[in-house]
Amino acid sequence: DAGVIQSPRHEVTEMGQEVTLRCKPISGHNSLFWYRQTMMRGLELLIYFNNNVPIDDSGMPEDRFSAKMPNASFSTLKIQPSEPRDSAVYFCASSSNRQGGTEAFFGQGTRLTVV
Amino acid sequence: SQQGEEDPQALSIQEGENATMNCSYKTSINNLQWYRQNSGRGLVHLILIRSNEREKHSGRLRVTLDTSKKSSSLLITASRAADTASYFCATGDGTASKLTFGTGTRLQVTL
Secondary structure (H helix, E strand, C coil), rough: CCCCCCCCCCECCCCCCCEEEECCCCCCCCCEEEEEEECEEEEEEEEEEEECEEEECCCCCCCCCCEEEEEEEEEEEEECCHEEEECCCEHHHHECCCCCCCCHHHHHHEEEECC | CCCEEECCCEEEEECCEEEEEEEEEECCEEEEEEEEECCCEEEEEEEEEEECCCCCCCEEEEEEECCCCCCCEEEECCCHHHHHHEEEEECCCCCCCCEHHHHHHHHECCC
């Protein structure tokens, strides 16, 4: 398996533009997570899905952020409109959600810069 | 919000020495996990310990869990320069695999 695949790896955009980050989880995993990492705030859980259903989006900073998981093999995180303070590394992770917990597998991240 | 707080925030040791990192958390958990992150890369899972376990080993790693104190420690024995990275603890609530990460410890291992 190729692991969790995120695209793009780097994104530079102007303030006010729409940004879409993409994630392909590991086949067979039924939990998917979106995290944001910054120096100031560390690693923050934005939203997570179980079986394609959003379970907890309390970490989504504001209405400008939205996430979808239309099927088991694809998820998007959209920021519209983007702002400079959204600049961060965004990670997608997936796990198999067994009873007792399992490890999460992370993608390489998307480094977003909003200028 | 972050569940865990790692201590120390940064640790610098020489190759061959042992490195100990601590993690404290706030709410009840189902499991606790440790991850490693090399600069500019994604996180990599190291070890998982369940709430009914007290100690676990994996190679040069030893993890302890004290649920009464809501704390865990990660010990890396005989450290190597390649162990240089940030280390994070993450707590799982067990109900839906929600993982919440701590603030991380930056480990520097020098030759």
